[in-house]
Amino acid sequence: MYRSILLAAFVYGLLLTGLIALRGEFIALAIPFMLYLLYGFWSAPEEMDLRIERSLSNDRTTPDSEIVVTITVTNHGSDIEELFLNDNIPPNLTVRIGSPRHLFRLPKGSSHTFTYTVTGPRGSYPFETISVAAVDLFGVNRHEQFIRAKDRLFIFPEFRRLKHVSIRPRRTRVYAGSIPARVGGSGTEFFGVREYQFGDSPRTINWRVSARHDENLYSNEYQQERVADVGLVLDARTRANLLHHNQSIFESSVTAIAALSDAFLNQGNRVGLLVYGNYLGWTLPGYGKIQRERIMQALAHAEIGVSSVFAGLEHLSPRMFPPESQIVLVSSLVNDDLNVLVQLRGRGYQVLVISPDPVKFELGFLPPSSQVNLAARVIRMERDLLIHRLERAGIHVIEWDVSIPLDQAVGPVLMRQRRVL
Amino acid sequence: MTLTALISSIVICSISLAYGFALRGFTSFAIWILIFGVGWLIAVWQEWKWYTPVALFLATVAAAFGLWFGFIPGWMFAGGIFALFAWDMSDFRQRLRLMAKDDDTRGIERRHLLRISLLAMLGLFLASITMLVNVQFTFEWKALLVIVILLGLGQLVGWLKR
Numbered sequence: 001m002y003r004s005i006l007l008a009a010f011v012y013g014l015l016l017t018g019l020i021a022l023r024g025e026f027i028a029l030a031i032p033f034m035l036y037l038l039y040g041f042w043s044a045p046e047e048m049d050l051r052i053e054r055s056l057s058n059d060r061t062t063p064d065s066e067i068v069v070t071i072t073v074t075n076h077g078s079d080i081e082e083l084f085l086n087d088n089i090p091p092n093l094t095v096r097i098g099s100p101r102h103l104f105r106l107p108k109g110s111s112h113t114f115t116y117t118v119t120g121p122r123g124s125y126p127f128e129t130i131s132v133a134a135v136d137l138f139g140v141n142r143h144e145q146f147i148r149a150k151d152r153l154f155i156f157p158e159f160r161r162l163k164h165v166s167i168r169p170r171r172t173r174v175y176a177g178s179i180p181a182r183v184g185g186s187g188t189e190f191f192g193v194r195e196y197q198f199g200d201s202p203r204t205i206n207w208r209v210s211a212r213h214d215e216n217l218y219s220n221e222y223q224q225e226r227v228a229d230v231g232l233v234l235d236a237r238t239r240a241n242l243l244h245h246n247q248s249i250f251e252s253s254v255t256a257i258a259a260l261s262d263a264f265l266n267q268g269n270r271v272g273l274l275v276y277g278n279y280l281g282w283t284l285p286g287y288g289k290i291q292r293e294r295i296m297q298a299l300a301h302a303e304i305g306v307s308s309v310f311a312g313l314e315h316l317s318p319r320m321f322p323p324e325s326q327i328v329l330v331s332s333l334v335n336d337d338l339n340v341l342v343q344l345r346g347r348g349y350q351v352l353v354i355s356p357d358p359v360k361f362e363l364g365f366l367p368p369s370s371q372v373n374l375a376a377r378v379i380r381m382e383r384d385l386l387i388h389r390l391e392r393a394g395i396h397v398i399e400w401d402v403s404i405p406l407d408q409a410v411g412p413v414l415m416r417q418r419r420v421l
Numbered sequence: 422m423t424l425t426a427l428i429s430s431i432v433i434c435s436i437s438l439a440y441g442f443a444l445r446g447f448t449s450f451a452i453w454i455l456i457f458g459v460g461w462l463i464a465v466w467q468e469w470k471w472y473t474p475v476a477l478f479l480a481t482v483a484a485a486f487g488l489w490f491g492f493i494p495g496w497m498f499a500g501g502i503f504a505l506f507a508w509d510m511s512d513f514r515q516r517l518r519l520m521a522k523d524d525d526t527r528g529i530e531r532r533h534l535l536r537i538s539l540l541a542m543l544g545l546f547l548a549s550i551t552m553l554v555n556v557q558f559t560f561e562w563k564a565l566l567v568i569v570i571l572l573g574l575g576q577l578v579g580w581l582k583r
Contacts, residue, residue: 003512006474010481017485025488025497029481032502032544036509039540082529084519099521105529114523137536139512 007037040140049077054149062158074111084133090125093118124300127151156296159259160407165414169350171324172226187222227268231321235331236277238306243362252402253330278305313340324348332358342393353397427510434503441496473511480504
């Protein structure tokens, strides 16, 4: 636009000067400018009729995996001398191979395909529009348009699977699962002995006990195993995650939640997720693969935030979780959290805290010195005291050195927990 | 290819104008024109985008003055046309930067250069013809030109309003 105005001004300026001065030379000098302008208008692109398709090689992936984006543009309108196409990629995605911007000629009825490769950190990335601009050969006229081509790329946290996580909430659901239900019935673990009842299998008769009684037979009873409600809580508060020089321990927490949700869902449990940051991001409890997808999407969106309302864990309301269910909190813990967690435990919830160790994490970024070591010792003592108080209240706390993968660091402890609790 | 064309057009524009002025004894003015040409080349190197439209304006004004004072029209036309050529090349070079490595840069460059060269030659030819024909400014011609300019201005304003 500005080019055509500039040229038009030149042409009119020269023509007017020629007229005023009565000198044909000025008009002669205006001729090349006029030709340029006229050719630009003559070859100006008409209304664009483009069809653009974008496809992603994979719309669910893990951090730093390469995603190939393929764009095909077909021209159903008139010839376009120069078509500039820019796929507006979401921020944080990095183009690794190729380019999302292309300039090419697109004759009527033809199509052009190009690809580029992106990669990025955990997140949810919406692809909304592709901007296209058709320009005549001299760039005098320019038609711009934003074409909607919606796509979404999810980059889920990468985690190593946990084989089994033992939990023992007070209340279970009615469906068969793998969690001891504190109720006698069919199962694998011995639960007790009761009088033989009609219909009991002869295999269940406890002959030793029966031998001590003349009148009745006694049968072994096994503990029923059922599924349970598990509420996962991801602590996304900045004060609990952001450490020295903006280093964040949050990614480790997200990885832990992903691994835990995967393990609990594989065991058949009903799992919900609460992201506790600058707002409460609640994924309603559910079972199976669909719930896994929902949780992974919530984790892809999760980010740390500051909120004066959610600075403490007071808003971790018991109404969010079914009574006497299992709550698993992944948090590096701050001192104020003690009371809230103890209250939850007092209401009958089984609370398991997996706590990424912020002291070890932060020490990795600090230069070794006597002051740093002293500070680390003080903070370590405060933290040990907090953990000790929590454990005295019946809350199981597992410290996790995040430099070791979760499955290696706390996996064995999580498997053994059945005996601990 | 584009850069070569751009630099060549700036050099030809500056030398044509400077030579045209120098032939009529305006040596100091010719030196200033050459300095202006060197400045334009530096602007290309330093990517001062604002310089190109200013340079086009100055070159056109210089060519117009040269024609006003009756300098050899060929040099003046060459100066004006190659300034236009350089202005176009400069913008085209910016557009080419948006191209990806696997785009057909050569094809687009070739087509563009071909058309702009043909257009420049046609412009030069028509301008020379106009000078040769040496049309007298009669009242009828003036009236026609005024009408054409007013109509054109009306069209331009209407188009800008849209």
